[in-house]
Amino acid sequence: xxQGEEDPQALSIQEGENATMNCSYKTSINNLQWYRQNSxxxxxxxxxxxxxxxxxxxxxxxxxxxxxKKSSSLLITASRAADTASYFCATDERPGSNYKLTFGKxxxxxxxx
Amino acid sequence: DTAVxxxxxxxxxxxxxxxxxxxEQNLGHDTMYWYKQDxxxxxxxxxxxxxxxxxxxxxxxxxFSPKSPDKAHLNLHINSLELGDSAVYFCASSxxxxxxxxxxxxxxxxTVT
Numbered sequence: 073x074x075q076g077e078e079d080p081q082a083l084s085i086q087e088g089e090n091a092t093m094n095c096s097y098k099t100s101i102n103n104l105q106w107y108r109q110n111s112x113x114x115x116x117x118x119x120x121x122x123x124x125x126x127x128x129x130x131x132x133x134x135x136x137x138x139x140x141k142k143s144s145s146l147l148i149t150a151s152r153a154a155d156t157a158s159y160f161c162a163t164d165e166r167p168g169s170n171y172k173l174t175f176g177k178x179x180x181x182x183x184x185x
Numbered sequence: 186d187t188a189v190x191x192x193x194x195x196x197x198x199x200x201x202x203x204x205x206x207x208x209e210q211n212l213g214h215d216t217m218y219w220y221k222q223d224x225x226x227x228x229x230x231x232x233x234x235x236x237x238x239x240x241x242x243x244x245x246x247x248x249f250s251p252k253s254p255d256k257a258h259l260n261l262h263i264n265s266l267e268l269g270d271s272a273v274y275f276c277a278s279s280x281x282x283x284x285x286x287x288x289x290x291x292x293x294x295x296t297v298t
Contacts, residue, residue: 114275114289170282171240175228
């Protein structure tokens with residue numbers, strides 16, 4: 073079954089606006105990660121948040137984690153055209169292997185100039 | 186310098202053929218992975234290796250055989266290719282399993298005709 077489910081599947085905004093993407097998962101986790109994938113490229117790691125953390129910031133990115141609701145959100149502030157990409161959340165399931173990250177289906181973000 | 190490099194970038198072949206994809210990382214990581222991304226961008230783990238030892242084999246058909254000659258290399262050999270094998274295959278590495286970020290290669294687009 074799908075561990076991570078991103079919502080929405082697609083999001084289109086104007087440059088300068090904020091973009092919020094959500095991720096829900098089913099099992100307990102050790103950590104949750106967010107990745108970006110530009111068209112035709114590999115995934116790039118953005119941020120990792122551990123299960124005992126509630127919020128984390130990195131530049132224009134803000135990630136929250138609510139383990140009671142089994143959900144996370146990624147906020148990109150003051151978006152730029154270069155932020156156009158697919159965004160994925162990934163989790164390690166507990167019980168399970170530390171060597172298996174399960175990815176969601178992704179949110180396709182389009183930032184219009 | 187490319188951290189995780191895969192070759193070839195594109196692979197077009199006919200059903201029934203055997204092909205290999207090579208992956209090398211120069212990050213000194215202990216863990217390497219193969220992921221398959223389908224046409225809907227769903228990313229699914231196939232294998233993970235830690236220090237050349239197979240850790241995860243995610244119900245992948247026997248036609249797929251990974252080989253890790255050393256920590257820096259993880260190759261993927263596919264026998265008797267089928268139409269359903271068409272996808273983008275990503276190699277990735279991490280310092281130590283899923284508690285740390287994964288570094289992805291740029292993928293190999295396999296097309297089976």
